[in-house]
Amino acid sequence: MKNYTYLELHTFTKDIFIKCGMPLDDAIQAADVLLSADMRGIDSHGVARLSGYVRLYEADRANMKAQWKVIHQTPSTATIDADQGLGLVVAPHAMDIAIEKAKQVGTGWVAIQNSNHFGIAAYHAMKALPHDMIGMAMTNASPLVAPTHSKQRMLGTNPICMVFPAGKHLPIVADMATSAAANGKLEIAQRSGKEIPKGWVQTKDGQKSTDANELKKGGSLLPLGGHKGYAMASIVDIMTSVLSGANYGPWVPPFVSFLNPLENLPGKGIGHFVGAMRIDAFRPAEDFKSHIDNWIDAFKNAERIDEKQQVIIPGEPEFWMQNEREKNGIPLNDLVEKDLLDLGDKLGVKLV
Amino acid sequence: MKNYTYLELHTFTKDIFIKCGMPLDDAIQAADVLLSADMRGIDSHGVARLSGYVRLYEADRANMKAQWKVIHQTPSTATIDADQGLGLVVAPHAMDIAIEKAKQVGTGWVAIQNSNHFGIAAYHAMKALPHDMIGMAMTNASPLVAPTHSKQRMLGTNPICMVFPAGKHLPIVADMATSAAANGKLEIAQRSGKEIPKGWVQTKDGQKSTDANELKKGGSLLPLGGHKGYAMASIVDIMTSVLSGANYGPWVPPFVSFLNPLENLPGKGIGHFVGAMRIDAFRPAEDFKSHIDNWIDAFKNAERIDEKQQVIIPGEPEFWMQNEREKNGIPLNDLVEKDLLDLGDKLGVKLV
Numbered sequence: 191m192k193n194y195t196y197l198e199l200h201t202f203t204k205d206i207f208i209k210c211g212m213p214l215d216d217a218i219q220a221a222d223v224l225l226s227a228d229m230r231g232i233d234s235h236g237v238a239r240l241s242g243y244v245r246l247y248e249a250d251r252a253n254m255k256a257q258w259k260v261i262h263q264t265p266s267t268a269t270i271d272a273d274q275g276l277g278l279v280v281a282p283h284a285m286d287i288a289i290e291k292a293k294q295v296g297t298g299w300v301a302i303q304n305s306n307h308f309g310i311a312a313y314h315a316m317k318a319l320p321h322d323m324i325g326m327a328m329t330n331a332s333p334l335v336a337p338t339h340s341k342q343r344m345l346g347t348n349p350i351c352m353v354f355p356a357g358k359h360l361p362i363v364a365d366m367a368t369s370a371a372a373n374g375k376l377e378i379a380q381r382s383g384k385e386i387p388k389g390w391v392q393t394k395d396g397q398k399s400t401d402a403n404e405l406k407k408g409g410s411l412l413p414l415g416g417h418k419g420y421a422m423a424s425i426v427d428i429m430t431s432v433l434s435g436a437n438y439g440p441w442v443p444p445f446v447s448f449l450n451p452l453e454n455l456p457g458k459g460i461g462h463f464v465g466a467m468r469i470d471a472f473r474p475a476e477d478f479k480s481h482i483d484n485w486i487d488a489f490k491n492a493e494r495i496d497e498k499q500q501v502i503i504p505g506e507p508e509f510w511m512q513n514e515r516e517k518n519g520i521p522l523n524d525l526v527e528k529d530l531l532d533l534g535d536k537l538g539v540k541l542v
Numbered sequence: 543m544k545n546y547t548y549l550e551l552h553t554f555t556k557d558i559f560i561k562c563g564m565p566l567d568d569a570i571q572a573a574d575v576l577l578s579a580d581m582r583g584i585d586s587h588g589v590a591r592l593s594g595y596v597r598l599y600e601a602d603r604a605n606m607k608a609q610w611k612v613i614h615q616t617p618s619t620a621t622i623d624a625d626q627g628l629g630l631v632v633a634p635h636a637m638d639i640a641i642e643k644a645k646q647v648g649t650g651w652v653a654i655q656n657s658n659h660f661g662i663a664a665y666h667a668m669k670a671l672p673h674d675m676i677g678m679a680m681t682n683a684s685p686l687v688a689p690t691h692s693k694q695r696m697l698g699t700n701p702i703c704m705v706f707p708a709g710k711h712l713p714i715v716a717d718m719a720t721s722a723a724a725n726g727k728l729e730i731a732q733r734s735g736k737e738i739p740k741g742w743v744q745t746k747d748g749q750k751s752t753d754a755n756e757l758k759k760g761g762s763l764l765p766l767g768g769h770k771g772y773a774m775a776s777i778v779d780i781m782t783s784v785l786s787g788a789n790y791g792p793w794v795p796p797f798v799s800f801l802n803p804l805e806n807l808p809g810k811g812i813g814h815f816v817g818a819m820r821i822d823a824f825r826p827a828e829d830f831k832s833h834i835d836n837w838i839d840a841f842k843n844a845e846r847i848d849e850k851q852q853v854i855i856p857g858e859p860e861f862w863m864q865n866e867r868e869k870n871g872i873p874l875n876d877l878v879e880k881d882l883l884d885l886g887d888k889l890g891v892k893l894v
Contacts, residue, residue, distance in 0.1 A: 495748030
């Protein structure tokens with residue numbers, strides 16, 4: 191375990207993308223998104239995934255010189271073809287378009303097809319905050335989750351993120367997978383050799399399991415809280431991909447390059463959906479923000495079960511982590527560090 | 543247990559509302575919404591609630607002659623003051639406005655303040671379907687759910703509904719509470735004297751419980767799947783009420799008339815949020831609908847755990863129920879039937 195500064199890892203990430211042929215401004219953008227995950231403590235979605243993106247490029251499944259374009263639009267909507275590029279690059283542009291449309295007509299909504307994974311949803315949604323807008327971002331992902339009563343992997347962990355600006359307080363950033371547990375939590379349990387709670391995974395035959403390695407044995411993740419989580423994951427799958435023209439359900443191309451996409455795909459790449467809503471399209475932004483402050487105060491002061499365990503506002507731990515890592519840097523575990531060093535050696539980029 | 547026809551219960555419900563001073567067209571609309579819940583098998587949200595609405599009226603907390611009005615708007619948004627009327631009446635009008643805005647600029651979004659409960663979210667969202675639009679509806683509700691680490695009731699069961707039109711298949715109707723279990727499920731367990739699964743409720747001290755009567759003892763409902771359900775319920779609370787100017791969190795006025803609203807309320811009534819998105823604002827509607835058919839076929843054919851237990855598409859059981867009740871009528875249990883007969887006696891309306 192060793193700590194690196196934001197700048198060290200950002201520079202490295204950007205230079206790796208440039209070595210893969212990505213233009214400078216896209217490489218900076220992609221590094222911004224990946225590093226925002228590390229800074230916020232979502233280690234599974236940050237530089238730990240960098241070599242995964244590079245392998246997709248090497249397998250000719252990610253286009254580092256992608257030229258995304260708007261293929262359809264109305265005053266409040268747009269559909270983007272991401273040209274098989276990285277969601278890390280196209281999703282922030284899609285948010286810019288959503289914000290611009292919200293300035294014009296109150297709200298803006300952009301569906302994206304033909305993309306690859308976009309990192310953490312919160313990065314994209316949070317672009318709305320400086321404009322006094324509510325931000326939204328969702329994406330589908332490699333199928334790992336079985337719908338209720340099935341043992342087949344049909345849905346991704348399909349996160350939903352919505353963010354709300356506050357006045358004196360930090361914004362509310364609700365960003366969550368629609369599966370009971372994200373893959374990152376399984377990996378932590380695997381490393382520590384611990385059992386996982388019931389309700390996270392099932393075996394390949396659909397039996398309940400507490401084995402953190404169940405996915406490697408052909409098992410599947412379970413939706414959050416049963417059939418309601420299945421319904422929420424379905425909403426995300428449809429909004430991001432049936433609406434945009436991307437692949438959905440079992441056809442979503444896997445993030446890992448050693449698994450090939452299925453044949454006869456019904457769409458292009460994976461899909462995202464982002465949105466921005468101008469608060470003063472509903473009520474004055476200052477009123478909204480002062481009531482959000484009041485909402486936060488009420489929830490922070492809700493009666494605790496255990497005096498020592500405070501009630502958490504959605505997004506709060508990630509701000510604490512960002513604060514901590516700005517001071518002390520980003521710790522990389524030995525496996526991730528070695529992976530980055532090997533990647534750097536291969537492409538001729540020094541980590542420090 | 544006795545069965546009544548749709549028309550018998552619709553006529554009764556409409557006439558009760560008229561006796562409370564509601565104009566005819568509003569009374570028909572309110573009866574449509576309540577009866578749609580009974581027809582779809584959501585018995586907890588149908589005529590079983592009729593006397594609850596009347597008690598709110600008698601307590602001077604619901605305005606049966608309400609004149610809702612749009613108090614702010616942009617091309618894609620509107621905010622409505624419901625004039626303390628029933629959500630049953632104002633929410634369908636709000637959806638009409640959302641649909642009209644979607645026709646003009648691609649999407650339409652309406653926030654509603656100063657309202658009362660709106661019945662099932664699905665009724666409102668489904669108004670989008672004949673227009674080849676995606677429909678959305680959410681509402682907050684009486685505080686019964688404790689946020690993670692708290693023993694205080696701070697959130698309602700806050701449902702989210704999204705609906706998607708299909709081609710040859712029935713539409714997808716995803717409508718779910720963001721709590722682990724809705725109150726209706728507790729009532730079923732109470733009647734049968736059964737224990738409920740862990741994770742549905744906690745005691746007034748925040749301890750886990752399997753007692754179906756825990757709410758009556760000061761306990762609280764738990765959010766769906768822990769902190770993620772808390773975050774989702776928070777999103778609904780903010781979108782419906784902080785954005786519209788309604789009450790939020792612990793201040794949401796209780797549906798039951800024997801509990802008084804808190805003092806110094808930060809907003810007006812309860813809040814809803816509805817929306818409509820024109821599918822051809824993103825891609826041709828026929829393409830979308832044929833891919834929804836393909837999505838449904840894929841999920842219906844997903845490998846089953848138990849050959850006898852099929853995978854369910856969100857909304858499917860409610861269509862089955864509607865089909866069944868169109869043939870055989872709506873069964874009322876003895877308690878609900880007596881409640882309606884008493885109500886009819888009091889207001890001079892015959893049930894049949």
